Amino acid sequence: MPSLHFKGKSFVQNHHLVVPFHELTPVKAKGTSKTASLHDNLIVEGDNLKALKALLPTYHSKVKCIYIDPPYNTGNEGWAYNDAVNSPMMQDWLGKTVDREDLTRHDKWCCMMLPRLKLLREFLTDDGAIFVSIDDNEIHRLRCLMDEVFGEENFVATIIWQKKYSTKADSKFLSESHEFICVFARDIEKLALNGLARTEKQKEGYKNPDADARGDWTSGDLLRMEARDYAIFEIAGPTGKKFLPPKGTSWRFNKDKIEELRADKRIWFGEDGTSRPRLKRFLSEVREMIPAQTLWSFGEVGHSDSAKKELAALFADADEVFATPKPVALLQRIVALATEEDSVVLDAFAGSATTAHAVLAQNQMDGGGRRFVLIESAEYADTLSAERVRRVARGVTASKDEAVKAGLGGTFSYFKLGRPMQMSAILDGSTLPDFESLARYVFFTATGMEFDAKKLNRKTGFIGTSRHHDVFLLYTEDADKLKQLALTLDGARALPSISGKPKLVFAPTKYLDESFLDRLRITFCQLPFQIYKALDA
Ligand SMILES: C[S@@+](CC[C@H](N)C(=O)[O-])C[C@H]1O[C@@H](n2cnc3c(N)ncnc32)[C@H](O)[C@@H]1O
Structure with a gap:
């Protein structure tokens, strides 16, 4: 392209x-x-x-x-x-x-x-x-x-x-x-x-000159701009005047259908019955919305x-x-x-x-x-x-x-x-976002799902359940405390099971090895580097 x-x-x-x-x-x-x-x-x-x-x-x-x-x-x-x-x-x-x-x-x-x-x-x-x-x-x-x-x-x-x-x-x-x-x-x-x-102006186009019991109507063309053999025939009007589709065109329906429409008073030959036939369309039958x-x-x-x-x-x-x-x-x-x-x-x-x-x-x-x-x-x-x-x-x-x-x-x-959530700034502690902003960002980036602030629990670090995980964020806005913050074995065991799904834990570091993480069904993501690891994709 x-x-x-x-x-x-x-x-x-x-x-x-x-x-x-x-x-x-x-x-x-x-x-x-x-x-x-x-x-x-x-x-x-x-x-x-x-x-x-x-x-x-x-x-x-x-x-x-x-x-x-x-x-x-x-x-x-x-x-x-x-x-x-x-x-x-x-x-x-x-x-x-x-x-x-x-x-x-x-x-x-x-x-x-x-x-x-x-x-x-x-x-x-x-x-x-x-x-x-x-x-x-x-x-x-x-x-x-x-x-x-x-x-x-x-x-x-x-x-x-x-x-x-x-x-x-x-x-x-x-x-x-x-x-x-x-x-x-x-x-x-x-x-x-x-x-x-339909506007009132559009409805104004519908009238009832022949006092039809079905109400106001307007007329549409009975011609098709294409000559189909089965639909080329003479139609006689009420005064006896005969109509043929002009060269290169045909009627929109075959002879039987035209007879049927005519019997139902849906073909209109004009006020004095001498005009080329048209099809009546009733306001009550057309779609209200166009x-x-x-x-x-x-x-x-x-x-x-x-x-x-x-x-x-x-x-x-x-x-x-x-x-x-x-x-x-x-x-x-x-x-x-x-x-x-x-x-x-x-x-x-x-x-x-x-x-x-x-x-x-x-x-x-x-x-x-x-x-x-x-x-x-x-x-x-x-x-x-x-x-x-x-x-x-x-x-x-x-x-x-x-x-x-x-x-x-x-x-x-x-x-x-507010402030940008710059990874380098989180790393050196110069600009630390507040817990909820970081939680919203981490949850969306890792899961692609919307974060619900009402579910957040600062105490346990729980920030939401995604398709595959209960997600936790171990984080504090205090730069000194943040440097000490780590997922430990006790901390990992204490994480509550919210939905029974495996856990996804974001924290600055961890002090436990992979075998414990596996046993506790925890996937660890180091802050801030692994925020982009789209684990739920
Ligand atoms: C043509 S006006 C929109 C008018 C609007 N539809 C109305 O009915 O009043 C364009 C607006 O976009 C704003 N705008 C332009 N660039 C922007 C940006 N990068 N961020 C936020 N607003 C911006 C301008 O300040 C301006 O008010």
Whole structure:
């Protein structure tokens, strides 16, 4: 398969693997839930590459719908490449604003996106999907990156969103009025998207000119654009006028079926009986939900200006606060199509938190309990993303949207990125992560399974049961004590049997030999080196 080449690709290909796990520190005062929890609606403050890695132990294969709205790389957004990739060329990129004059701007954008897309894929449930907003600046490169990360067979569609309602008179060539939303499935065979309810406008197309007892109907073509011999014959209308399918076509049914439909009053020859026959389709017989089309007009899902007005109703200084919000209806449509009532929705470029707003609005509409997980940089996470959620949840008097005026309800926990869990730092004792953060990290890395903090027992060191093991972590945040900590024979005998499965024990060292370990059905893993030993794989 042809693939996209760009400067720095070889350095970022596996960068997501070496990004260190970070602690996630709750900031209770910034959230609205009584107790901060990673299983709550979440806003995480920090760089999204690190934050995604930190969330992976909790949300691996748990997210049904991802929406992201990354920088479009227009050349005037003021974004800078900031990932700590081990390459002198790329270190030279750090902190420099990517503008139109930058000859490597597309390379930088691809280098920024590739590891993020790779991590995002890990979050999706098997039946999940990712929606990525983008415009003509990078759509073609994004599509290549997504083909590479998600597999081209998992491409679902590119949606066109009509973001503008007026013509830009000073456009040089054509007045651009749309952007794209590129959709990929985690696994196209398992993807299930919901349909959309027929709108009143769509139902208006159904009428009942012949007072049919079966109710309103519309008519569909009775012709097939292919000449099949068995379906080419004359049909006589009620006035005696005869109809033959035009050359190169045929009727959609054979003679017997047409007679049957006719006897059931399902063939329509127009008000005066002289038009070419068509097939009646009753509203009562068509599916209530229909697949969404790939063209989304501003009349259905809002436009850029309506999104700004929505934000202005929440923040008096919206214009200065944030320039590129998306309309709530646009995100709500994605949520309606791609989630069930208990799904998790992830947005790693949260901005003004339209995604959270849409999740709360959809929950209020259908009584669902969807959760959102948002990531946003320190610049906006508290004052914009979290503040919008605080406001729409409790209600905003100035809002024209009745639901927002009354308050959409819902609470969230706020976390920020803590210290990295660097193996070298654990080894020399310079930065020791707290017990729970290390336990979450060790458990996920060794087992690929989600860690449950409620099961943790600091006294015995038990941190969870995986498919094949009861897992223990002998660890303390005190550097001096940590140096002394070892799995001894007495300690090994004292480890409780939680599920009866063999034990997997992480500790800095051990003072007992292999034969005892075998007898006690213990696999020993030395901290920190053997954390990556995927014993349960
Ligand atoms: C186009 S905006 C998203 C707008 C959002 N969809 C809305 O409706 O408000 C992109 C956002 O991603 C954030 N962002 C960009 N790079 C980031 C990174 N590396 N980590 C975290 N956030 C980032 C920016 O701060 C900005 O708020």
